[in-house]
Amino acid sequence: MNSKPSFSTQSLEPSKIPSHIAIIMDGNGRWAEKRLMNRIKGHEKGSATVRNIVRSCREIGIDHLTLYAFSTENWQRPKTEIAALMTLLKKFLKSEQKELADNNIRLKTIGQIERLPIDVQKELNRAMSTTKANDGMQLHLALSYGGRAEIVKMVKDIATKAKEGKIELEAITPELVSEHLYTGHLPDPDLLIRTGGDMRISNFLLWQIAYAEIYVTDTLWPDFSREEFVKILFAYQQRERRFGKI
Ligand code: FPP
Numbered sequence: 001m002n003s004k005p006s007f008s009t010q011s012l013e014p015s016k017i018p019s020h021i022a023i024i025m026d027g028n029g030r031w032a033e034k035r036l037m038n039r040i041k042g043h044e045k046g047s048a049t050v051r052n053i054v055r056s057c058r059e060i061g062i063d064h065l066t067l068y069a070f071s072t073e074n075w076q077r078p079k080t081e082i083a084a085l086m087t088l089l090k091k092f093l094k095s096e097q098k099e100l101a102d103n104n105i106r107l108k109t110i111g112q113i114e115r116l117p118i119d120v121q122k123e124l125n126r127a128m129s130t131t132k133a134n135d136g137m138q139l140h141l142a143l144s145y146g147g148r149a150e151i152v153k154m155v156k157d158i159a160t161k162a163k164e165g166k167i168e169l170e171a172i173t174p175e176l177v178s179e180h181l182y183t184g185h186l187p188d189p190d191l192l193i194r195t196g197g198d199m200r201i202s203n204f205l206l207w208q209i210a211y212a213e214i215y216v217t218d219t220l221w222p223d224f225s226r227e228e229f230v231k232i233l234f235a236y237q238q239r240e241r242r243f244g245k246i
Pocket of ligand 1: 026027028031050069070196221
């Protein structure tokens with residue numbers, strides 16, 4: 001983040017920088033398999049891409065970056081792969097401590113954090129508490145996250161309050177629903193990027209992406225570069241967002 005903005009960054013229109021970008025980081029496994037390596041090597045290389053893209057976002061002036069790091073479905077992967085991902089996450093939280101502090105980035109999470117191993121939860125809590133006063137950018141890690149599970153939780157929370165007489169039925173509005181999701185008062189993502197070429201949403205931020213611009217690139221996450229990221233931002237800025245109007 002101490003590096004100077006590149007020429008391509010300067011070609012972006014400052015008034016049209018998205019406030020919130022969400023990314024489905026796909027393709028780590030294929031990246032490794034193509035090189036006859038263990039899939040875990042792909043996740044390791046993917047961690048370096050995380051670092052690079054977080055830096056780029058901070059430098060460009062993005063307010064919120066949400067990364068799909070581990071889905072509710074990912075618990076069905078082999079135990080060794082899950083363990084390796086948890087170790088990588090812990091490593092990332094430790095090694096990025098200074099980087100987050102120096103660059104005024106606040107770390108937050110969305111998802112079923114209580115399902116993560118205790119040592120990972122501890123490291124997350126430490127990183128969230130040491131960065132909680134930072135107001136330059138928010139980095140949201142989606143961990144054991146699933147959009148449907150999030151919606152079920154929201155319905156239960158609102159139904160409980162309604163049953164207890166704390167909420168009138170008329171008070172149930174889209175805004176109230178949003179407030180009861182993990183993302184709370186965050187602005188909805190303006191841009192959703194998926195690497196790895198698959199044209200699907202994979203249970204990510206189902207409610208929140210209602211009006212997000214979607215960009216899918218064939219590039220596998222470990223190969224995803226700052227240059228391509230800036231190109232996508234440039235393409236986003238050329239799109240006309242109508243929000244259902246004409
Ligand atoms: C999808 O690739 C990626 C994941 C399930 C995990 C994402 C994790 C990282 C980028 C590294 C660790 C995260 C942080 C925040 C440090 P895949 O394995 O499904 O790839 P494939 O579709 O090619 O098999």
